[in-house]
Amino acid sequence: MLTSDTDAYYSPGHVAQVVAQTVERSRLKSVIDSHCGRGALLDAVEKSFPKIHCAGIDLDGNAISHLRKIRPHWTLVRGDSLAWTAWERIHRKLGGSVDVAVLNPPFSMGQVKGVNIELEGRVLRGSLAMAHVITTIYHSNPTRVVAVLPESTMFSEMDRQGRAELERLYDVEVVAQFKSSTFRGARANSLLVGMTRRKRQRAASSVEKAHYMSLHNAIVRGGLPCFEAVSLRHGVPFVHSTDIKDLVRGEAKESLRTVRPFTRGIVNGHMILLPRVGVPNKANIGAWFTEDDVQLSDCVIALQYRSERIAHAAAVNLRRDYEALASLYRGTGARYVTVGRLSEWLTNARNTRTYAQL
Structure with a gap:
């Protein structure tokens, strides 16, 4: 089973604020961050939408314990969001789908360049960041997704299949580009990507393939x-x-x-x-x-x-x-x-x- 033993560069405050502003919905009941870390993205969304219910998953037990002390009203699960067991526990607490997902998934996993993404009898190959996005979508079925992603996720050959899957389900838009110095301790070009669920799913284009x-x-x-x-x-x-x-x-x-x-x-x-x-x-x-x-x-x-x-x-x-x-x-x-x-x-x-x- 693939796990997320990865690098950890948390979202700076100004990035979290931009994510919250990009949510763009006036009536929200629930939000999830499947790699919540210290909770910066959920905090920013809660400030903009005070009545929203926040849910988070993270593999770091210390981070989850800290959040449970300072945010006792949140639904928090310690676990790997790429494992179905973590989502079982979320579903028991939240029920069905959520309104919005805010994400800043791991950008890399050491020397591992690609992972298998299993969904509904199919297997896609993609980056670790893409695996987190697609897994979160399939387990929480959000209407809106706002994600901070490595730039390569939107352009690399490795994530071509993953992008096709996202564009089949969502209208995908690159909202902003962050400098390589945005995350302290890391040099990584990153993008803010917004996705809104389609009313009708898009079929793959055979013309484009030809x-x-x-x-x-x-x-x-x-x-x-x-x-x-x-x-x-x-x-x-x-x-x-x-x-x-x-x-x-x-x-x-x-x-x-x-x-x-x-x-x-x-x-x-x-x-x-x-x-x-x-x-x-x-x-x-x-x-x-x-x-x-x-x-x-x-x-x-x-x-x-x-x-x-x-x-x-x-x-x-x-x-x-x-x-x-x-x-x-x-x-x-x-x-x-x-x-x-x-x-x-x-x-x-x-x-x-x-x-x-x-």
């Missing part, structure tokens, strides 16, 4: 991590993100380190090279051609084109729309882009502008 799949052959993500690259005298030239500037400006690929080839991320022809991690420099966005194979590192993405003319035209378009391209690089820590995010943006761009076809 667009996404149709672009995979033209956008290539590198596959060889630098620490796994094995130098080989007569191997394949190895392209790292730090090489993009020199290659675009005419540096011969013979200057590149040669390595034993990997099964993924080998390309040739006309292309634009972009860093996968780290926002690209506008001046380094240009067409590049290689007749022979090169091996892309796992921090490089190649956009491939049929001809030199199309590649150059695409580079002009990308530099023209640089701000929009740069905005695709998101992340709780280092900024990065995913193939899915880039594919979707290029598809939309081609539908609204005269873009070179991949």
Whole structure:
């Protein structure tokens, strides 16, 4: 069973106040925070809605004991909100659904990058933060959700399935962005996300899936991590993100380190090279051609084109729309882009502008 033995960075007062203001409902009877910590979010909501009943869950026994002393009228459960046993105890005390959920879930779980999210016979894969949001929704059925989330939750490939599930049930809106220094002791880009339950659930779009799949052959993500690259005298030239500037400006690929080839991320022809991690420099966005194979590192993405003319035209378009391209690089820590995010943006761009076809 997955548990939430995680990092703990509590909500500052000004963040809690913004969360309470975002609740936006005049008649509320109940609110839950499934990872309540010291109770800052519930306190802020209670100040705005004095008659509301507050409920909280937290794995930290000391935090729950403290809250029981200072907030004896709250419903408080010590337990893991990803475990059904904690919700059984909440349901016994509260009954059915709640009006609103306010959340600041754990942003990470040590070295664990993804978790399984089990719901109604299905299993989704996502981040720990997404697991807390979806589990809370399915156990408490709130009409409104206001959550402080790591920025990557709304943009990463890992949480694509989770976002689709949220958007099927709720209208989802990014309300605000917090600075990376917001949480004391942590450097994490975070967002305030508001969700309002839909009257009718949205079906998944097969058209969107078709667009996404149709672009995979033209956008290539590198596959060889630098620490796994094995130098080989007569191997394949190895392209790292730090090489993009020199290659675009005419540096011969013979200057590149040669390595034993990997099964993924080998390309040739006309292309634009972009860093996968780290926002690209506008001046380094240009067409590049290689007749022979090169091996892309796992921090490089190649956009491939049929001809030199199309590649150059695409580079002009990308530099023209640089701000929009740069905005695709998101992340709780280092900024990065995913193939899915880039594919979707290029598809939309081609539908609204005269873009070179991949």
